[in-house]
Amino acid sequence: MGLDPASLRLDQQLLDFMDQLEMLEEKRQKLNTLIEEGWFNISKARYSMGNKQVSALQYASEMEPLVHVYASQSEKGEAEFKCERINGKAEELKESDTVETIGPAEGGLRRRVNVKKKENKDEKDTSKDQSEKEPQFNSKGEKSPCQHQDPLNWFGILVPQNLKQAQAAFKEVIALAAEISTLQSAIVKTRLEMQTQMKDKQKIVSELKE
Amino acid sequence: MTGRGKLIAVIGDEDTCTGFLLGGIGELNKNRKPNFLVVEKDTSITEIEETFKSFLARTDIGIILINQFIAEMIRHAIDAHMQSIPAVLEIPSKEHPYDASKDSILRRAKGMFSAEDFR
Numbered sequence: 001m002g003l004d005p006a007s008l009r010l011d012q013q014l015l016d017f018m019d020q021l022e023m024l025e026e027k028r029q030k031l032n033t034l035i036e037e038g039w040f041n042i043s044k045a046r047y048s049m050g051n052k053q054v055s056a057l058q059y060a061s062e063m064e065p066l067v068h069v070y071a072s073q074s075e076k077g078e079a080e081f082k083c084e085r086i087n088g089k090a091e092e093l094k095e096s097d098t099v100e101t102i103g104p105a106e107g108g109l110r111r112r113v114n115v116k117k118k119e120n121k122d123e124k125d126t127s128k129d130q131s132e133k134e135p136q137f138n139s140k141g142e143k144s145p146c147q148h149q150d151p152l153n154w155f156g157i158l159v160p161q162n163l164k165q166a167q168a169a170f171k172e173v174i175a176l177a178a179e180i181s182t183l184q185s186a187i188v189k190t191r192l193e194m195q196t197q198m199k200d201k202q203k204i205v206s207e208l209k210e
Numbered sequence: 211m212t213g214r215g216k217l218i219a220v221i222g223d224e225d226t227c228t229g230f231l232l233g234g235i236g237e238l239n240k241n242r243k244p245n246f247l248v249v250e251k252d253t254s255i256t257e258i259e260e261t262f263k264s265f266l267a268r269t270d271i272g273i274i275l276i277n278q279f280i281a282e283m284i285r286h287a288i289d290a291h292m293q294s295i296p297a298v299l300e301i302p303s304k305e306h307p308y309d310a311s312k313d314s315i316l317r318r319a320k321g322m323f324s325a326e327d328f329r
């Protein structure tokens with residue numbers, strides 16, 4: 001009598017399990033093609049830049065991650081991974097700001113002919129003020145370039161388009177990797193649940209036989 | 211989603227590591243320890259295994275990506291890892307395409323449908 005609901009639950013779980021496996025297969029295929037695309041572009045970039053120009057030797061001595069993964073575990077034991085990228089554009093804008101502010105601070109208008117003494121005094125005062133302000137600018141400017149540097153710059157300033165395409169492909173791969181990890185965790189969890197359900201069902205069957 | 215996120219680690223050949231580092235996962239921590247290992251011809255299996263175990267032990271790593279042909283070398287260590295965090299993801303390499311039948315997760319899933327389960 002008690003066999004039907006247990007069997008139904010098991011059937012439903014099996015269907016869910018199959019759906020999860022199908023999704024994993026799809027995402028795996030997408031991941032593989034993206035990785036292949038990335039390698040192909042790296043190889044193209046290496047061909048145009050030179051054999052030793054795209055290798056481990058070019059890695060920076062200081063590295064800061066631009067991607068973080070937030071892992072959370074549910075009560076059932078399922079892990080969920082969410083990929084979060086530090087916004088590169090915002091960082092680039094900050095850096096470009098510092099470059100722009102350096103120009104007017106150093107240059108400005110220069111008076112070359114017959115300057116009055118009073119004005120000289122004024123200039124001295126302003127220059128003092130400027131010199132006081134400048135170190136603050138520099139201290140701010142020094143921090144930004146070393147942190148969150150675009151890895152493309154390790155390989156040169158004017159890198160070929162292929163390397164940028166490779167970067168874009170691998171960025172997608174990273175996001176997909178987090179999704180696949182979540183799915184893998186769900187599959188393992190479903191498998192464990194199904195095993196316990198199967199044992200329960202076997203118990204019921206043996207009880208019914210007796 | 212509170213606090214600092216975790217890192218993604220890579221164990222792979224040069225091109226795989228280069229690609230993922232281009233993607234922005236690379237980190238050198240305060241002790242100058244990287245979150246990646248470039249496996250070359252002369253890299254020993256013990257070195258790979260030690261690095262893999264050190265990545266498992268690190269609390270700041272959420273996902274470990276590993277080339278499948280390298281995973282084959284340290285299969286016992288990967289099979290022994292049962293926790294969901296860090297997750298271990300096997301990826302293809304340039305010379306070795308991805309084979310689902312070798313993947314630890316899929317092998318575990320496949321193992322469920324053995325003859326014993328249906329008795």
